[in-house]
Amino acid sequence: MGGQVPYTVTVQDGALDAARVPHTRTALIVDAGLPDAAVTRARAALTPEVTVTVPAGDACKTLDVLSGVLSRLAAANLPRDSAVIGLGGGATTDLAGFAAATYLRGVAYYSAPTTLLGMVDAAVGGKTGVNLPEGKNLVGAFWPPSAVWCDPTVLLTLPPAVFREGAAEAFKHGLISDPTLLGRVLSPDFHAAHSTFTQTLSDAIAVKAGVVTRDLTEQGERAYLNFGHTLAHAIEAVTQHGISHGDAVGYGMHYAALLSRELGGTDLTPHTRAFLAWQQPRALPHLNFDDLNAYMARDKKADSHGVRFVLLHDLARPYLTRVPDDTLRRVFGTWQAEVTPAHA
Structure with missing residues (x-):
């Protein structure tokens, strides 16, 4: 690359x-x-x-x-x-x-x-x-x-749960760049012993390789690779890594999809719900928005004006924007109501 x-x-x-x-x-x-x-x-x-x-x-x-x-x-x-x-x-x-x-x-x-x-x-x-x-x-x-x-x-x-954790990044690449990956990741054929796996893995890697080639030091589009990661990193920190990175990204992508819909984007939450159902991430403990928000404020995409989120206008149409705190809090409530009963 x-x-x-x-x-x-x-x-x-x-x-x-x-x-x-x-x-x-x-x-x-x-x-x-x-x-x-x-x-x-x-x-x-x-x-x-x-x-x-x-x-x-x-x-x-x-x-x-x-x-x-x-x-x-x-x-x-x-x-x-x-x-x-x-x-x-x-x-x-x-x-x-x-x-x-x-x-x-x-x-x-x-x-x-x-x-x-x-x-x-x-x-x-x-x-x-x-x-x-x-x-x-x-x-x-x-x-x-x-x-x-x-x-x-x-x-x-790899234990099946660890394999599924890693699939979160491949699925994310489908959301932000190559929608063909979405169905392939959720397919029964998505396992290391299948003949098509190496090609799917190569295509998922190619998404990141292409972005990094164009923006090595994250001055622009490389930030899009952080879709779902703002909340994910906060979850990891608050739980002291009791929730793994891959599971946290699965949860974080659904939050980002809900925010994207709230701000007028295409409703992509059916995709993120389907992924969570497939991934079966570890159940979340009770999470407090203010605790998470303190970590999100230190996210690498934050600048002197505040926190920025990677969201989606539609599949393969990511953008970076600031989201008002009241919106973050309101959508967090929606997200929490969806993910906690389903995975508790």
Whole structure:
């Protein structure tokens, strides 16, 4: 894909086994939740000098964990021409990319996502970073990888709920850009063993790759990739990641669809309701609007004038706008009444 430094995103069975890097000294950052087989495959292909295992999920996206990773790289005396490789879900690749961006002011980075969410979203585009107690992804850097390897065979071991979480990003790409993805994601054929899956995965990745190529540092249309994420990130923060990112995005997309309808857009809520019914996200606890709104105010799309939301005029017609607080609160009530009984 393009950008400041073009790189290749490989999507094919066996991509992990065929992965190679032109660096003699490398560090592999590994998600602790990975099956041993995936780690063994990666180590055999990439022969890292240093392997650092980090907590699974967002527990790894902290300044403390980042500090530990950087100390391991320094203790190994890895030089400027070394490389960092992230192997795991989106949180792991976010952390590994940020470690690469900050160690010695930047070394090469490679990404080997092992979840659907990581492949469709986190591993592509060069956004790296960690969280703060005040909010998600508030510390980070744009640091594009040198290559991304998406191997659908590693998805075969994912628990069904984790696979469905990742589908939220693919469905989002259908809403904002490629409506053909909507039916394909909800199809019984949408699983890693099906012959059509690699093409659907490639098409979902292509949406993000195209946007990022045109807007690497989120000066314009890249913000559209955050459809559903303003509320989602707030839910993650308020629940202390008791609701996963993918589940939160599913809920957040429905809120954004309700807001879009409220502001005069086409009613796309049947699509987001259908996705929630398919995704079966974890039940929400009781949520207070004011608690969530405090986190939404720190959203990355916010500016000195307030919070901005990505909404839809229609399928594949996203836009960025401010929404009055009274509208946010009123529609939140509608959203809460819909999602809480259905998933409690």
